[in-house]
Amino acid sequence: xxxxxxxSRAKIVVIGGGVGGTSVAYHLAELGEKDVILxxxxxxxxxxxxxxxxxxxxxxxxxxxxxxxxxxxxxxRKLEATDTxxxxxxxxxxxxxxxxxxxxxxxxxxxxxxxxxxxLQEISPKQAQELxxxxxxxxxxxxxxxxxxxQVDPSQLAxxxxxxxxxxxxxxxxxxxxxxxxxxxxxxxxxDTDKGFIECEKVxxxxxxFAPEIGRLVDVRIPIVPMSHQYLITxxxxxVGEKYLPSLRDPDNLIYFRQEVGG
Numbered sequence: 001x002x003x004x005x006x007x008s009r010a011k012i013v014v015i016g017g018g019v020g021g022t023s024v025a026y027h028l029a030e031l032g033e034k035d036v037i038l039x040x041x042x043x044x045x046x047x048x049x050x051x052x053x054x055x056x057x058x059x060x061x062x063x064x065x066x067x068x069x070x071x072x073x074x075x076x077r078k079l080e081a082t083d084t085x086x087x088x089x090x091x092x093x094x095x096x097x098x099x100x101x102x103x104x105x106x107x108x109x110x111x112x113x114x115x116x117x118x119x120l121q122e123i124s125p126k127q128a129q130e131l132x133x134x135x136x137x138x139x140x141x142x143x144x145x146x147x148x149x150x151q152v153d154p155s156q157l158a159x160x161x162x163x164x165x166x167x168x169x170x171x172x173x174x175x176x177x178x179x180x181x182x183x184x185x186x187x188x189x190x191x192d193t194d195k196g197f198i199e200c201e202k203v204x205x206x207x208x209x210f211a212p213e214i215g216r217l218v219d220v221r222i223p224i225v226p227m228s229h230q231y232l233i234t235x236x237x238x239x240v241g242e243k244y245l246p247s248l249r250d251p252d253n254l255i256y257f258r259q260e261v262g263g
Contacts (some may be wrong), residue, residue, distance in 0.1 A: 006173055009199040011035035013191050015178050015214055016206030017042075018049035019154055022161035024204050029168025036170045037198060039191075041177040044162055045155040048208045052154040053231070053258060055247050057093050058146065059113050059120060066116055076152055084163040087153030091244035091259070094128050096135070096143050098252035103142040110144060120146050132248050134238075134257075151247055151258055181217045188218075233260055 012033060014021050017040030025038045040046070056076070058069040076088035097103040106122065113120035121144060128143040129135045162172055173195070180192040181203055190199040205222070207214045215222040240259060248257040 006176065006193070006195050007037060007171065007198065008196070010037040010171075011200065012037070012202045012204065013198055013200045014038040014204045014206055015191075016040060016047070016208060016210070017044040017158070017162070017172070017174060018047045018206065018208050019045070019052070019158045019161070020049075020208060021204075021206030022158045022165060024206055025165035025170045025172070026161040026168070029165050029170050034169040036165075037200075038162075038165065038170060038172045039176045039178055039193065040172075040174045043174050044172075045158045047210060048226075049158055050155045051229075053256070054087075054152045054154045054157075055093070055149075055256065055258060056152055057149050057247075057249075059109060059116070059118055063116075066118075070116065070118070073148060073150070076150075076157070079157075079160045079164070082160065082164070084156075084160040086157035086160040088150060089152070089244045090148060090150040092131070092145060092147045092246040093149035094123075094132055094143055094145050094246050094248050096128065096248070096250045096252070097141050098139045098250070100141060102252055106142065106144045113146075118146065119148065120144055132245055132257075134245075135248070145246070149247065151244075178214065178217070181214075183218060 012028060014025050014036065017038060021038055022044065025036055028036050056069065056073060058066060058073060060066045060069065076086055079086045080088045095106060097106050110120045110122055123143050123145045125137045125140040125143060129137055131145065166172060177194045178191050179194060181188060182190045182192065188200060188203050190197055191203060205211050205214045209224060209226040211224050212222045245259045
């Protein structure tokens with residue numbers, strides 16, 4: 001959207017056009033909030049979003065995070081049927097165990113999964129290899145498999161959420177940098193941008209790894225530190241057919257694998 005039509009007022013301003021900001025904007029629109037503006041200082045997904053591996057594992061130690069991830073899967077299925085699909089692949093996930101202690105942990109997780117209605121299955125090393133033929137079974141004592149897990153294209157997801165937010169009335173402005181957040185008596189009154197001032201009642205900081213920079217505009221310390229995350233992408237070396245391989249996690253060896261586009 002052209003910055004020449006930047007409104008002078010909105011109820012809510014969302015700062016950040018990654019998957020977090022577009023998700024907030026989308027869900028605000030779903031809740032009936034029509035007077036929402038999303039701002040990004042560059043293009044959508046130009047921050048850390050496009051670096052994400054996009055793995056979607058639903059079960060977490062925290063119940064709230066598990067429910068959020070389950071909601072996410074339902075949302076991705078819904079968005080996949082729209083004109084801007086998020087690249088959702090419901091390919092399942094495998095977790096390997098290389099020690100008896102890890103296998104015991106997996107069995108506890110299977111019981112935990114049942115409390116949420118998630119079908120996490122214990123499988124043998126051989127069954128894991130049948131699902132993911134590249135596994136070297138040396139040292140593997142067991143595994144588990146969740147068929148409803150998957151992977152998503154983070155950039156496509158953000159664009160799909162942005163599209164849905166626009167349909168709901170959200171206005172999105174890229175290449176618009178927030179330079180200051182104005183407050184009065186501890187409450188937000190507006191944001192200054194390099195394209196003009198927007199009066200608003202609320203600001204949502206969705207800056208991702210840049211969130212501390214936004215927080216400093218109102219003297220709020222946000223304890224986020226970017227960390228390096230190494231990964232490598234191989235050339236195609238074997239045909240895998242039309243069906244995506246499950247994502248594979250090997251916590252004992254601190255590594256995960258996922259299929260890239262094309263092989």
